[in-house]
Amino acid sequence: MMSQKKCESTIQKGGEMKKGEKIYEGKAKIVYKTDDPDLFIQYFKDDATAFDATKRGTIIGKGVVNNKVSAKLFELLESKGIPTHFVKLLSDREMLMKRLKIMPIEVTVRNITAGGMSKMLAIEEGIVLKEPVLEYHYKRDDLHDPLFNEYHIKALGLATDEELDRVDTLSFEINEILKAFFSERNLDLVDFKLEFGKHKERILLGDEISPDTCRLWEKGTRKKLDKDRFRRDLGGIEEAYQEVYKRVMG
Numbered sequence: 001m002m003s004q005k006k007c008e009s010t011i012q013k014g015g016e017m018k019k020g021e022k023i024y025e026g027k028a029k030i031v032y033k034t035d036d037p038d039l040f041i042q043y044f045k046d047d048a049t050a051f052d053a054t055k056r057g058t059i060i061g062k063g064v065v066n067n068k069v070s071a072k073l074f075e076l077l078e079s080k081g082i083p084t085h086f087v088k089l090l091s092d093r094e095m096l097m098k099r100l101k102i103m104p105i106e107v108t109v110r111n112i113t114a115g116g117m118s119k120m121l122a123i124e125e126g127i128v129l130k131e132p133v134l135e136y137h138y139k140r141d142d143l144h145d146p147l148f149n150e151y152h153i154k155a156l157g158l159a160t161d162e163e164l165d166r167v168d169t170l171s172f173e174i175n176e177i178l179k180a181f182f183s184e185r186n187l188d189l190v191d192f193k194l195e196f197g198k199h200k201e202r203i204l205l206g207d208e209i210s211p212d213t214c215r216l217w218e219k220g221t222r223k224k225l226d227k228d229r230f231r232r233d234l235g236g237i238e239e240a241y242q243e244v245y246k247r248v249m250g
């Protein structure tokens with residue numbers, strides 16, 4: 001049983017983990033240590049950036065939406081056997097997560113053409129792909145997260161063959177689970193970005209899954225309900241995030 005002393009040191013009034021030192025502040029999130037070296041706290045901000053942070057703004061309520069939507073989707077994925085870093089929600093903007101050593105690879109999965117793929121291959125947006133496309137991007141803001149392939153990754157020692165196989169398998173499984181989940185809520189999952197990391201030698205899904213990291217289009221109307229409203233100045237940004245929240249949590 002946990003001693004009273006240990007209990008007091010790790011749990012604040014109200015049952016929350018105590019936030020320790022800030023170890024990372026990104027564009028949309030802050031990560032804090034806790035008293036437990038295996039656990040971190042992820043705090044979601046309302047700040048939004050696009051195009052390598054050359055465009056900046058605030059989407060009111062985004063942090064709450066992204067925290068709660070991510071928590072719900074991590075729970076869904078865990079229930080289907082996908083290992084994630086998610087432990088529990090701590091507050092509207094904070095989740096407790098397992099400490100991860102993040103792999104410097106962003107995995108993108110695409111079901112419908114949009115964004116970077118449409119631009120790179122000069123194809124219109126909205127074409128339903130015959131099968132999902134998986135891309136790796138090198139997680140390097142200074143280089144604009146360039147597309148690279150499994151040979152680069154292995155040759156640079158960023159992941160082994162076995163680890164990449166695992167990442168691919170998990171990514172395609174996650175796609176099937178999320179596609180079905182959003183489809184039941186009248187949304188098409190166009191594409192999304194995942195980040196994986198290692199916790200005690202095990203590969204877990206990390207980061208977040210939210211309208212910041214997914215493209216979600218309303219079925220039929222193809223109305224964009226994601227960060228493209230901010231990137232492309234389409235207006236109705238807050239409403240779009242709230243709509244996704246309602247559909248995911250409802």
Ligand code: UDP
Nearest residue numbers: 108114115116117191192193212213214215
């Ligand atoms: N994405 C992300 N972070 C990034 C880049 C992309 O979460 O740094 C997400 C984006 O929201 C979209 C998917 O990954 O759902 C594919 O993005 P794409 O490669 O088309 O790049 P973009 O059009 O955002 O430049």
